[in-house]
Amino acid sequence: MTTTKQRPGWRPERLRERREAHGLSLEAAGDKLRQVADRANLRIAGNFQTIWSHETGSVYPGPHYRRAYCLMYQSTEPDLGFRLPLPSEQEAPSAVLPVPTPTTNPAVTEEAASAISSGLDHVTDGTQDYDPAAGEVLKNRVVSAWRGRMLTDGVKRPVLVLVGGYAGSGKTEFARFLGDVTGWAFLDKDSLTRRLVERLLVSLGGDPHDRHSELYLNEVRPLEYKCLMDTANDNIDCGISTILTAPFIAELNDEGWMSRLTNRCNAKGMDVAAIWVRCDVESMREYIEFRDAPRDAWKLANWDEYIQGIDTEHAPPGVHLTIDNRQGAAISIADQTREALRKILG
Structure with a gap:
């Protein structure tokens, strides 16, 4: 509350x-x-x-x-x-996804696919600079992955999806939604590395919950992201479509980093797509306070300083698709998409 x-x-x-x-x-x-x-x-x-x-x-x-x-x-x-309401919600007053009548007809898969597609269209932030063709390809692949789970796998070329965003933006929740829909592997940086990061910081004489000092940024963060990407590379080598969630702030702003990752994946027959989850400052703070994680203590104690260093208005240049989760709108649609699928499929 x-x-x-x-x-x-x-x-x-x-x-x-x-x-x-x-x-x-x-x-x-x-x-x-x-x-x-x-x-x-x-x-x-x-x-x-x-x-x-x-x-x-x-x-x-x-x-x-x-x-x-x-x-x-x-x-x-x-x-x-x-x-x-957000401007997009005013343009489409009924943001709730239509729930098709449950049926045993094979067309149920297409009804579910339509619900997923509608949800993704509704939460896409069209005000951001991004490659619309690449964004549409990614959305189509999500829907195709759903069809593939229900019928046959129509997409043979795997994909690596990066889901980035600031703390409390809803990136992890949206990445989980994509994983639920597609069946693709889901890797969360914090789940993979948090305990090791905390122990390493202590061994270096730091605070286990530090995520802002030079010690963390220079000595620990690079190793943290390398662990995440090494784990992703194992999936890439096996041809397994994978969703990674982490802030990816420096990475998505580094054209060289994205280019190297894309080239490496392409050489192994895998595509790369980047999603940015956009959110407003108040909603991010509300969720950070709600989850009450020790690693967020510095952000909350120095909130004005923290928000001066972030840009909530623009997505990084390396992004293919921006999700508009201001005031939690996208996560609400994701919830309702899940519920629609539950009702469709019984």
């Missing part, structure tokens, strides 16, 4: 109106909310007291609660009164 403050577009009464329109008591809404959250791996308590505090406006729902409400009511954050 998030303490109450003035939030543009917040209309807490809409939650109560939506609950009553569904004929749910507070207790029943809590039960249903917990079921939805469990399926989506969201951490909430879902008791009626908390729901009531959201509906009366005494507490603003945290990120996992907002995602769960959107799933339960099959709606968007602006529709539920959590915030003002």
Whole structure:
């Protein structure tokens, strides 16, 4: 939960109106909310007291609660009164993915593919400078990978996908969504290297949770990314499509680095695609506070200094596709795409 403050577009009464329109008591809404959250791996308590505090406006729902409400009511954050809509959401008021009627007809695979394609189109940030042809190729390959899992593998050439973004941008969650849809291997830098990084920093006389000092940036970070890329190379050698998630800030801004990676992969018959997950400063801070990771302590304690060093308006030049996750919009669509697939496939 998030303490109450003035939030543009917040209309807490809409939650109560939506609950009553569904004929749910507070207790029943809590039960249903917990079921939805469990399926989506969201951490909430879902008791009626908390729901009531959201509906009366005494507490603003945290990120996992907002995602769960959107799933339960099959709606968007602006529709539920959590915030003002983004420009793209105003252009397409109904951002909720249509859920086709479950069927045993073979066309079910195409219905699912259409839902995935619609979700990806909706969260693509068309305001950024990127190669539209490469972006479309990547989106088509995601959908083709889905068809391949359901029917036959129509894409024989594997792909290495880099998903980058600042801390709290939603990059890991979006990468997981891509992994769910495509069945491609998923490698998260923090999961692979965090424990080794912490031990190495201690052995060098540093803070295990340091991610900003010269010691980390010069002595540890290069090894951390080398471990990630070495692991990816093992998959490349085996021809396994792989999704990597890490900030990739320096890497995606280094044309030489991207060129070397692309050439190395092409030599082994693998394509490379880079995705940038864009997010606003307030949403990133909210999620960083929510996950409460020790490695984020410096960022939160020195927030003004930290945000002066990042660019939330523009994607790095080496990116093929930018995902617009400002105010959590893209992750909400990803959640609903998963839910749509669950309903389509039973």
